[in-house]
Structures are given as structure tokens and as C-alpha cells.
Amino acid sequence: MTSVELDLVVTLNWNDLRPSQIHTAVREQFPGSKCRIKDRYNALSKIKDQEKFGGIPMKVLENFFHNNGFAYYTRENSSTDRTEDILFCHNISHKIWRALPEVLLIDTMYNTNTCRWPLVQFVGVTLTSKAFCIAHAFLVRETKKNFTWALKKQRRTP
Known part of the structure; x- marks a missing residue:
């Protein structure tokens, strides 16, 4: 057109x-x-x-994260300049996990969004055995490289 x-x-x-x-x-x-x-x-x-x-959905998402106390990371494919992986974490959730880092559970869900990217949840457990969300990531592929990137970024989140 x-x-x-x-x-x-x-x-x-x-x-x-x-x-x-x-x-x-x-x-x-x-x-x-x-x-x-x-x-x-x-x-x-x-x-x-x-x-x-x-605006374009990615900019809207970044504005939401920025305005609501989330730390987030994106990774782009260098050949296509398209976002391939997104990790986001609310600062309060990350502070709780820093205080209670003994347990980290990782769960992946499929086909939960229009892009059909797997949603990865990082979950922690409190001393009273209550689960809480630490971070979430949308990964374009479920490969060792993508999970390694997400784990490194999750650990580094402020």
C-alpha cells in the first residue's frame, strides 16, 4: 500500500x-x-x-515500565534490529528477593501472548513458605543462551 x-x-x-x-x-x-x-x-x-x-507497542511497554517503578532490560537481534528478549522486575520484588535469596523457581508458560513468546516467571519463597514474583521475561526462543541472558539480567536488576 x-x-x-x-x-x-x-x-x-x-x-x-x-x-x-x-x-x-x-x-x-x-x-x-x-x-x-x-x-x-x-x-x-x-x-x-x-x-x-x-504509539508503537514496544514504546508503550517501555513507558509503562519506566513510569511504574520497574527495572527492565531488552535484547535486540543485531541483524534485524528487532527486540528478541524482554526482562522486567518491580524494584520492591527484587528487594524482597535480595533479602531472601535461598529459593529461586523458574516457570515457563507458552502461547500466552500475541507474539507467542514463552513467558518466563522467576519466583521466590519467603520464610513463611509464601511465593512471590521476582521478575518476568518474554524470550523469543527457549534456548540456553536466552535463559542465561535472562538469569544474568535478573541477578543484576537493581
Whole structure:
């Protein structure tokens, strides 16, 4: 989809037209367009996400962590410049774990998010046998390298 077509889609969306009406209007305006209706739906979905979250999802997540007392680390793939691993920890949880470092449990859950990245939970246990969350990580792959990165960052969290 060209930038001119995308601008038209944005304008028509602001005027509350349905996706099928937007598709028809764009096809009339640009008869040679190679875009399918699925491309228009994808563009509308991105526009709505940006309106809802106020920006790209990764920036929204980083703003949330920064504004709510979380320490967080990200690791990017050097060849694609895409975030591959995210570890976050609330500072209070980490202070509790520093006081009670005897037990560290690691649990992984699958297919819990739209990216289908495994969610890794780091859990500690208090002297009264109560479990508490220390940190969470989204890892793009469940490999030794990714877990090692997450463990090192979790240990280093302030």
C-alpha cells in the first residue's frame, strides 16, 4: 500500500467508514492498486492500535515500565534490529528477593501472548513458605543462551 493510499485509509477511518466502504473508496480512487482487502484490514488494525496505545507497542511497554517503578532490560537481534528478549522486575520484588535469596523457581508458560513468546516467571519463597514474583521475561526462543541472558539480567536488576 502506498503512502497516499494509507493517508486516504486514515482519513476515511476518521470519518467512521466501515472497512468494506474504505476498500471500495480506495479502489475507486486508485484503480490500479494491487492491495487486497486484507491489506486494508491490517492497516486499519495498526491505526487503531496506535490510537489506542498512543504509539508503537514496544514504546508503550517501555513507558509503562519506566513510569511504574520497574527495572527492565531488552535484547535486540543485531541483524534485524528487532527486540528478541524482554526482562522486567518491580524494584520492591527484587528487594524482597535480595533479602531472601535461598529459593529461586523458574516457570515457563507458552502461547500466552500475541507474539507467542514463552513467558518466563522467576519466583521466590519467603520464610513463611509464601511465593512471590521476582521478575518476568518474554524470550523469543527457549534456548540456553536466552535463559542465561535472562538469569544474568535478573541477578543484576537493581
